[in-house]
Amino acid sequence: LNFPEPSFPLFSQTETFFVEVILPLALPKCYTYRVPQELNDRVGIGRRVVVQFGKKRIYSALIKSIGQDPPRQYEAKYILSVLDEHPVVTPLQFRFWDWLSEYYMCTPGEVMSAALPAGLKLESESLIIRHPSATPDGIELDDREYLIMEALEVNREITVKEVMEILDLKNVFPYIKSLYEKGQILMKEELREGYRPKKTACVRLMPEYSEEEQLKALFETLEKHPKQLALLMAWLSLSYQQQTITKSELLKSSNIGEGVLKTLLNKNVFEIYHAIEDRIKKKGEEGKESFTLNEMQQNVLEDVKQQFLKKEVVLLHGVTSSGKTHIYARLMEEAIQQGRQVLYLLPEIALTSQVISRLRKYFGDVVAVSHSRFSDSERVEIWNRVKEGKTRIVLGARSAVFLPFADLSLVIVDEEHETSYKQFEPAPRYHARDAAIYLASLNGAKVLLGSATPSFESYLNAIKGKYGLISMTERFGGTALPEIITADLSEETRKKMIKGNFSSVLLQGIDSAMEAREQVILFQNRRGYVPVLECGLCGWSPRCKNCDISMTYHKYQEQLRCHYCGYSGKPPVLCEACGSTHIRFLGLGTEKVEDDLALLLPTVRISRLDLDAAKGKTGPSRIIRDFEERKTDILIGTQMVTKGLDFENVSLVGIISADQLLNFPDFRAFERAFQLMSQVAGRAGRRDKQGKVIIQTFRPGHQVIKSVIEHDFPAFFNQEIRDRETFKYPPFFRLIKIAVKNKDQVLAQQAAEQLATLLRNSMGSRVLGPEIPYVPRIRNLYIRNIMVKIGRGDSLPKVKAVIRTSIETLSALKDKKTVSFIIDVDPY
DNA sequence: AGCACGCCGACT
């Protein structure tokens, strides 16, 4: 009923094929379609096909396998068409996808949706637009094609669905395709490029004036038109300095209107051409970037190469500004000299940094940047160039692991500890670093992880010898590491020396920096609004007995809870450490810091960089530029100020509340606190002057703070790693988080309890919860979390199987149909 | 995911 019969007589090929396809949906399995015989020679594994799914919907699906056995349970529908002449997805990628969906417990369709650039996906919703230069009258169109064109006269754009209604036909794709091939219509993704070309209008002299004589003659003819002459002069003077002259540059430098340029264009003096933006060299950018290594770096490079002979993964632990990028650049260079490919992963925010432009200048157009801001068509282009091996180096955020590398030899994961490598929503909830390591092993490539503050996962692997380990302890150019001191908040509170959250130590530091006309960065992590209690005198904060994690305050129940195991208790009236009654909430945001500081220092120019400020009209770039150009003196910021920014003139960095970082209710709180503090500290100092860092804290003797002061990551690691083992946390144990969601609170709770019981039946005390998360309801769905802790001796596949079957069992119950279960493997 | 079918309450 729902599928069209093939309308062609059978060709000589009489065999019948069935293809298993992945649909870009959260469906647990693949679906089988029948290949019309005239398409027999067009199907192939990894090619996209258009299929009807259900009564109305049309998708581009991906061929996973081809067979000849017809399905027994049902009659297969026919595929409607084949979109590709060659596979868009390589066999290696399929293996990578399989691993991802297995490891992260999601469907193949979810992986496909994440992996394929939007431009390679086609849904019923795809828009069809009349081609700007369509000539429907001058071309042979059949009735149905004509109907489509007629509809496009009325509406500028129509959907595939609407085409189905207009033609009263389900299989409309052949007509759309035919019109497309005849140049009458465009699909929306492609149109975007037409509207917003990434090209810039440039102006050049017509070739006939390259001869001196002709040019002279031109001057004479223009003598009576001073404006035109001035424009010509302006162009010539620019042409001495640069190869490419953009239209806007020319008009700006000459200060002459566009009308005059038009005249000269009409007179065939100038012509306009369009150059791709990247290729246009701006003034002062010429000259090659170089990545010369000093002796220490040269040794490190040799060491990395040595270790790659024995190890698949090497961890490069190098302090900030030790020149890790130089090492990367050399390794990349060697890879591309061998004609092979490199994947260079960076956290999303770092993709805008100066490092990118330096690498692009150095390597030229074998480098591609894969960025979420690019248009669909640009991403398809990157996809294709990577597949053909034309792009040798990809700089990208986590999703770049999905590109179809032809010959990958090296993966670099910069700032490998960054939590933004983990995807939260939607599935696949993958960790790009871990996925990249698997990807590399599939491709026979090596992995270099780089960080000044490695993740515990990676560092433990390195210490145990699974990864190679190389340390760089010196800053590039011999610049000293910043001097870090603490401001003891307990003492200053007692002596009443604190003014609006600022200690006297910090205020003095700011004063002397201002006097020396230097700049200051103040760091305050805004995540502080999680309701955690803290003693206002000594900084003590209640922690869970079982998990060693800060307890979270639940106002409506007047309770303290551990959001890992569900342990709960009454909030303390007195501080258990010092006996004081000054129990208060943590929760001091950047805005408050800004206000307080403005009151204390009315003449100082203060700006703020956080997610709210960055979302404003001008965005983060304006705030950053103003600070760079010294239009502002003090920059107050969240984590954003720690990433990929280098300011010349910052001599002082202040950390407003270290305790807020330390008391964050998460087992990784200390690890993160160390990372963040070390990173902000790295912003202090200049080439010629040692920087200074002031950490405000109630606990100056805390192990984490001591290690930060001493720049001693190994000491910190050795101390902290023991607790991880004792309390059964990663990297010794693996976590799987299951979020149970429903719009009925009672049902969510019930389902979570039942699931936990079911899981406990076979896994016992490995199962924690259900627990109410800090934000108990999101988008009208109540949430309960269950955590499963998996030890070394446990079989991961078995645990996953138990989780899967338990959820299946529960979902089959009549009253649990509306409950959803979201699995997050290795949650961050 | 999204669509259809089917069963109950509010309004013309």
Added chain:
DNA sequence: GTCGGCGTGCTC
């Protein structure tokens, strides 16, 4: 008496 709310099942 119909419109439309969303719970449930299914999609090759």
